Amino acid sequence: MQTIEINSRKISHVLYQHYLLTVVLKTGERFLYRLLESSTFTKFIEAADRDKFYKIEIEANKKFRRIQLFI
Template sequence: MQKIEINSRKISHVLYQHFLLTVVFKTGESFIYRLLEASTFKEFIESADRDKFYRSHIEANKKFKRIQLFG
């Protein structure tokens, strides 16, 4: 599993392993996404504005299954 700290206004860090992307917000909320394309993670990490990329390419993409994590 790869943990990457994000320099973002809202996102604390992300975890990635085998098409599963876990996004942890600074508010403590966590969401896990089952990604259909591995390239999405690479594009997210290389994006200049990761908050905007998350909202427009991951959160808004209905092809990615999203599950909220509690705990």
């Protein structure tokens, strides 16, 4: 599992393993996304504005199944 610290206004860090992307927001909320292709994670990490990429490409994408984790 890869843990990536993100320099972002909303996102604290992300974890990635085998098409599963866990996004941890600075509010403490955690969301698990089942990605269809691994390149989405690479595009997210390489994006100039990760907050915008997350909001438009991942959060709003109906192809990715989103599950909220309560820990």
